[in-house]
Amino acid sequence: MKAENPTSRDIADLAGVSQATVSRALRNSPLVRKETRDRVQQIARELHYFVNRNAAGLRTHQSKTLALLLFDETDGTDKSMNLFFWSMLDNITRAAARRGYDVLVSLQQLTNDWHIEYQASNRADGLILLGYGDFAEYREKLDALAAAHTRFMIWGPIVNDQPGHSFGCDNEHGGYQATRHLLDLGRSRIAYIGRRALRSPEHAARYLGYVRALHSASMAPNEKLRFPADNSEKLGYEAVQKLLAVGEPFDAIFAVTDLIAIGAMRALADHGISVPKDVSVVGFDDMPLAAHVSPSLTTVQQNARMAAEGLVDGIVGLIKGQPVESRLMAPKLIIRESCGAAAAAVRR
Amino acid sequence: MKAENPTSRDIADLAGVSQATVSRALRNSPLVRKETRDRVQQIARELHYFVNRNAAGLRTHQSKTLALLLFDETDGTDKSMNLFFWSMLDNITRAAARRGYDVLVSLQQLTNDWHIEYQASNRADGLILLGYGDFAEYREKLDALAAAHTRFMIWGPIVNDQPGHSFGCDNEHGGYQATRHLLDLGRSRIAYIGRRALRSPEHAARYLGYVRALHSASMAPNEKLRFPADNSEKLGYEAVQKLLAVGEPFDAIFAVTDLIAIGAMRALADHGISVPKDVSVVGFDDMPLAAHVSPSLTTVQQNARMAAEGLVDGIVGLIKGQPVESRLMAPKLIIRESCGAAAAAVRR
């Protein structure tokens, strides 16, 4: 049915050279004479020849493939959280392709084995780990990866003692920017919705930025205006219900993620509280939805393209045995309608 | 630095059997005695051994990998369109994993070469093509794939003469359901926003369903209420502007995609027209955003899980040389607020 694929030997026969020369010519080796090289490549093209990756990989102990492991702590109902990852996936595949790597994708549940075997089986030369959540739970998996001498880059903060290398967003600075923006607009009773425990280091860093901004305005965080929430719209909604129940006055909310912010805005609307007139709301992530909700959400953007480049640079560096440093990139405040800074904000 | 991975030969030495027996034992061959098999597998586990995929693949001419090619006709600004694909990706990787396949992802631009070499280079045993858009443009690529004897499944409609196999949504039926729903609510002047040309077969099928529903109510489509639009919020917005400019009365809109519907609703809101009081709007796709806009969007859902299973079943069947039929799955009307069927609709 399906014709056999041509091999380098077939090309050698047609070109009248040895198979070794074909291999060299195809890889543009300077060892082979230009005319020979051109002839070989010409024939390869005519035959629609492509190097057998399994054979090449077996020989070189490389797969030229990266495995992207996406893990998701949510129950899957809040698919929207994945939007940033989607953009990351897009950018990572492109960045990887530019460097000659394919990307293997795996959606991991936290309970699954973490596919240490991707590298051990020569399916991938390195891993990129992408996920939000509780690092206390991940830690054990990361240790296992490290023990197996797996090369991996983690999307996320720089955590002391954490095995492996990471590339992340400077969440502390982002939290500072968000809060500073609210303060600059004259808001002073700024609620915080999100975690701040160390086991959730991204939230924790954003919280620290929030506190630093308050301090910079000679204020201190008000514990009555702090409500824990994981990353979901529902929990943002519920947090605002609690906030209102407490009765402590507030004029702004810093939600530690866009999803929480959107839930919070819905709760405010349901209670007849106007955003941004009565209360300003700022989120974090800049997921596509943020521009589409009403009022559109002012938020802190993590540039997915930059993130992808950082992660792919890192893992390719590790594969090549180069020294790699864990790094953070700067986030960017995106001003829309939800804080009142742009009264007649352009929505498109 | 990194210790060499163990090979089947290492296990053979430790187990005191031949390398061939190790290979058989690892693959649970009934040929090898249970005790031998258990001993070999035990040692493999202790050594954290994993079969070298390159070697196995070279030998068997299989990669146990599927390539998922996502192509996107938009300019990339309307990332939201990708949401259904994201869900597809999720479900496809899981469905593939269940069948022992990894998934390689590639985000294709229409202008790129379509990586015929995925299969020719033994990187993938088959392809899944995922994208919306204009089949006239794809056609040439599909022919090239077919000419290269590449196995592939296309997400989309069954198109006569189109090379390869497809699995898609019964868009005609979906268009019928959407329109029927509007008719059942007493709407009679139903605008259609979307393409209907054959070169855009998904839109075309939805349009045919729209027409059939109208006929079933003894109505005919009103050409003054038809406005072409590609899949973007912006174009949905603009279509409604044109619709209003024409002055032809209407009480409902069937938008051929959710994104168009959302743009349409925004345009209606900007003109002070109430949805669903004055005008009912129904979309197609049920992207996550659909539940979050206000009013929440009644739409026709394509079940991503079912779609993924269909595509993966198809491609695995093709790989195994089994007969595979192109098939359609049934869409499902999801009733929310935008048509007025659920006055006090639950938004969550």
Place this chain on the structure above:
DNA sequence: CTGAAAGCGCTTACAG
């Protein structure tokens, strides 16, 4: 039930 042997299609020292 097990082993010896061939061979999948490359890459790369080694020799010329």
Place this chain on the structure above:
DNA sequence: CTGAAAGCGCTTACAG
């Protein structure tokens, strides 16, 4: 600049 040869780590007839 080119070729002959080894070998990457498996799987699977072939023989026993």
